[in-house]
Amino acid sequence: MGKWGFLFFSEKIAQLEAFKETLKDADEIAQVDETIALIKSKMDEVKA
Amino acid sequence: MNWRVKFRLFQVSTYGIVFADIAVFAVLTGKYIETVALFISFVTLRYAFGKTYHSQSFWWCIFISCLIFAIAITFMPNKGVSILSCVAFGLIIDYLAYKYKDYDDLIRQRNKPFNVDTCTQAELISRCDEIHLSEENKKLAIEFFIKKTKHSELADILCIDEKSITVRKHRLKQKLNKKI
Numbered sequence: 001m002g003k004w005g006f007l008f009f010s011e012k013i014a015q016l017e018a019f020k021e022t023l024k025d026a027d028e029i030a031q032v033d034e035t036i037a038l039i040k041s042k043m044d045e046v047k048a
Numbered sequence: 049m050n051w052r053v054k055f056r057l058f059q060v061s062t063y064g065i066v067f068a069d070i071a072v073f074a075v076l077t078g079k080y081i082e083t084v085a086l087f088i089s090f091v092t093l094r095y096a097f098g099k100t101y102h103s104q105s106f107w108w109c110i111f112i113s114c115l116i117f118a119i120a121i122t123f124m125p126n127k128g129v130s131i132l133s134c135v136a137f138g139l140i141i142d143y144l145a146y147k148y149k150d151y152d153d154l155i156r157q158r159n160k161p162f163n164v165d166t167c168t169q170a171e172l173i174s175r176c177d178e179i180h181l182s183e184e185n186k187k188l189a190i191e192f193f194i195k196k197t198k199h200s201e202l203a204d205i206l207c208i209d210e211k212s213i214t215v216r217k218h219r220l221k222q223k224l225n226k227k228i
Contacts, residue, residue, distance in 0.1 A: 004095045006098065006099070007099065007100060010102065014165070015059060015062070016055070016179065017106065018058075018105075018107065019054075019058045022068030023054075025051075028051040028054075032055075041069075
């Protein structure tokens with residue numbers, strides 16, 4: 001994951017966060033949270 | 049409907065807002081080729097900078113994007129003057145977004161409270177210098193908070209009892225973490 005990947009995924013997180021606010025179903029919100037956490041952990045791994 | 053499908057629809061609709069804004073201004077100004085050149089240069093060149101500004105709110109981001117494109121399309125020169133200037137406009141937007149993000153990061157870093165448990169060695173040394181700690185205390189701070197040396201080992205080196213080491217560590221931690 002280079003510069004492109006970092007920008008791409010940080011934008012994806014912003015989109016997922018905004019999308020989460022439109023959801024009402026708790027299961028779907030949890031799935032989105034899980035995806036966000038997964039992307040963040042991948043980004044942290046690369047940073048480290 | 050699966051949430052991934054809903055997410056794709058959400059993405060399409062939000063990008064659609066930006067594309068509609070771009071299309072409207074391209075039609076209003078008659079700068080079709082210039083707009084395409086601006087958009088391609090904006091999207092591709094921003095990756096050269098590694099980071100770009102993002103607002104905390106996604107919708108504010110969409111609004112800012114629409115506004116910036118509207119201004120850029122309105123004020124960029126006609127292709128009769130120079131098509132390359134459209135590329136330069138894209139580059140300028142990317143550069144400003146990068147510089148703003150850089151500034152934002154710096155401010156966040158400055159406002160972040162110092163913490164001996166999470167800082168790096170360079171940050172700890174800089175903090176010790178900032179609060180004018182002696183060289184001995186600086187070395188001890190590195191042993192305590194970076195190398196995590198055992199209290200018993202330090203007590204042996206300094207020829208004092210372990211309780212004094214614990215007290216010294218506690219005092220150093222308080223002093224280092226204290227807001228100036």
